[in-house]
Amino acid sequence: MSSRTVIRGGLVITASDEIHADVLIEDGRVAALAATGTPAAEAFTAENVIDASGKYVIPGGVDGHTHMEMPFGGTYAADTFETGTRAAAWGGTTTVVDFAIQSVGHSLREGLDAWHAKAEGNCAIDYGFHMIVSDVNQETLKEMDLLVEEGVTSFKQFMAYPGVFYSDDGQILRAMQRAAENGGLIMMHAENGIAIDVLVEQALARGETDPRFHGEVRKALLEAEATHRAIRLAQVAGAPLYVVHVSATEAVAELTRARDEGLPVFGETCPQYLFLSTDNLAEPDFEGAKYVCSTPLRPKEHQAALWRGLRTNDLQVVSTDHCPFCFSGQKELGRGDFSRIPNGMPGVENRMDLLHQAVVDGHIGRRRWIEIACATPARMFGLYPKKGTIAPGADADIVVYDPHTEQVISAETHHMNVDYSAYEGRRITGRVETVLSRGEPVVTEREYTGRKGHGAYTPRATCQYLT
Numbered sequence: 001m002s003s004r005t006v007i008r009g010g011l012v013i014t015a016s017d018e019i020h021a022d023v024l025i026e027d028g029r030v031a032a033l034a035a036t037g038t039p040a041a042e043a044f045t046a047e048n049v050i051d052a053s054g055k056y057v058i059p060g061g062v063d064g065h066t067h068m069e070m071p072f073g074g075t076y077a078a079d080t081f082e083t084g085t086r087a088a089a090w091g092g093t094t095t096v097v098d099f100a101i102q103s104v105g106h107s108l109r110e111g112l113d114a115w116h117a118k119a120e121g122n123c124a125i126d127y128g129f130h131m132i133v134s135d136v137n138q139e140t141l142k143e144m145d146l147l148v149e150e151g152v153t154s155f156k157q158f159m160a161y162p163g164v165f166y167s168d169d170g171q172i173l174r175a176m177q178r179a180a181e182n183g184g185l186i187m188m189h190a191e192n193g194i195a196i197d198v199l200v201e202q203a204l205a206r207g208e209t210d211p212r213f214h215g216e217v218r219k220a221l222l223e224a225e226a227t228h229r230a231i232r233l234a235q236v237a238g239a240p241l242y243v244v245h246v247s248a249t250e251a252v253a254e255l256t257r258a259r260d261e262g263l264p265v266f267g268e269t270c271p272q273y274l275f276l277s278t279d280n281l282a283e284p285d286f287e288g289a290k291y292v293c294s295t296p297l298r299p300k301e302h303q304a305a306l307w308r309g310l311r312t313n314d315l316q317v318v319s320t321d322h323c324p325f326c327f328s329g330q331k332e333l334g335r336g337d338f339s340r341i342p343n344g345m346p347g348v349e350n351r352m353d354l355l356h357q358a359v360v361d362g363h364i365g366r367r368r369w370i371e372i373a374c375a376t377p378a379r380m381f382g383l384y385p386k387k388g389t390i391a392p393g394a395d396a397d398i399v400v401y402d403p404h405t406e407q408v409i410s411a412e413t414h415h416m417n418v419d420y421s422a423y424e425g426r427r428i429t430g431r432v433e434t435v436l437s438r439g440e441p442v443v444t445e446r447e448y449t450g451r452k453g454h455g456a457y458t459p460r461a462t463c464q465y466l467t
């Protein structure tokens with residue numbers, strides 16, 4: 001039995017177009033679009049009609065960087081796949097690509113199987129996986145080929161966190177060489193972790209234990225240095241490179257220079273770097289711990305370079321790096337020693353709204369909003385045009401967005417499983433109203449109508465951004 005829905009009268013916005021159009025959905029996919037009021041649109045008939053007059057009709061967000069239930073610093077990120085994907089849907093995101101983790105001494109396969117087990121049957125929206133490679137050896141390199149074939153087409157490596165996820169330059173080069181052959185995309189956490197560990201030790205020895213010192217030891221120059229090194233290693237390997245969570249002006253400059261040279265390097269930033277700063281890290285009474293993540297928040301002056309990078313396409317993607325730890329009981333593990341504060345911040349529910357606010361504030365245009373939050377992450381991670389756009393044949397992952405209603409972000413009202421909001425009290429113009437995932441209503445006029453298990457694992461093609 002076929003099921004049909006029509007979304008009438010909204011302004012359909014994709015990365016490339018804005019048109020007043022009705023959208024016909026059949027069996028979970030976009031069947032057709034037609035200009036509102038035309039005979040073609042009037043001919044759309046469906047049992048479900050969604051009135052989107054005065055609203056935007058946008059592709060569901062694609063968040064290419066989340067960490068549900070991630071083990072870190074002796075605890076676990078507080079959102080499960082169930083709670084985290086539900087919160088994502090509330091915020092207008094309909095696909096997440098999360099990170100499966102290989103632990104040292106184990107295979108990629110074991111890590112991937114473990115993450116499938118966590119996610120399967122629990123997600124409200126569709127999901128895929130990247131693979132964190134913590135242990136590069138002959139076996140892992142072979143496994144990378146197999147993973148690419150089955151739809152895990154990107155691999156994160158860390159130049160930070162020695163003794164945990166860290167890879168040295170030789171391991172990085174080998175993985176990049178493999179990726180150059182098998183079509184995989186290396187995603188780099190670019191911070192010089194060896195140098196940072198020295199600075200951490202010295203800071204603690206001086207009695208500098210507050211959260212703000214997390215920002216001071218993880219220097220912008222050490223992000224820029226690692227970004228530079230990652231770019232050159234990728235160049236030597238002949239591989240494309242995607243640098244995650246870029247926060248420093250100096251790191252953006254490295255990406256800009258490499259792109260001007262014609263290298264296939266890409267950069268992602270996150271809302272926390274665009275909207276928050278070291279002022280937050282310096283909040284008294286240990287409140288700064290709420291904002292501890294790596295790369296760290298930077299002084300406010302860095303924000304301009306990030307916005308400029310997003311406008312000039314030196315940065316291509318905004319993901320959340322959603323990795324929430326409760327203030328109570330989790331962030332508190334680092335009282336008296338900032339290096340023990342679990343790294344990560346909540347945000348999967350806030351990204352689409354914060355970026356809409358950036359449209360309202362004039363940092364980016366509407367189509368660029370959709371490009372950096374939906375279309376480009378889908379293309380970067382091999383999900384396009386199934387995800388990231390509204391076009392015939394695409395999955396009907398669609399958000400009806402009210403661009404006029406104001407909301408105030410708060411932990412009191414958010415749906416993430418974490419006891420604080422990094423954006424508490426912030427006013428946003430705009431609000432998600434209805435969310436469809438493959439045509440099924442997940443949020444209906446601000447009521448949750450989704451279900452755990454609707455979200456399906458989505459294997460991915462290789463990076464489509466260069467083709």
Ligand code: URP
Nearest residue numbers: 293294295321323343344
């Ligand atoms: O602080 C962060 N970003 N936590 C999550 C892990 C990572 O490095 O992305």
Ligand code: ZN
Nearest residue numbers: 105106107110
């Ligand atoms: Zn094992």
Ligand code: ZN
Nearest residue numbers: 189244245294
């Ligand atoms: Zn990272």
Ligand code: ZN
Nearest residue numbers: 065067321323
């Ligand atoms: Zn991350």
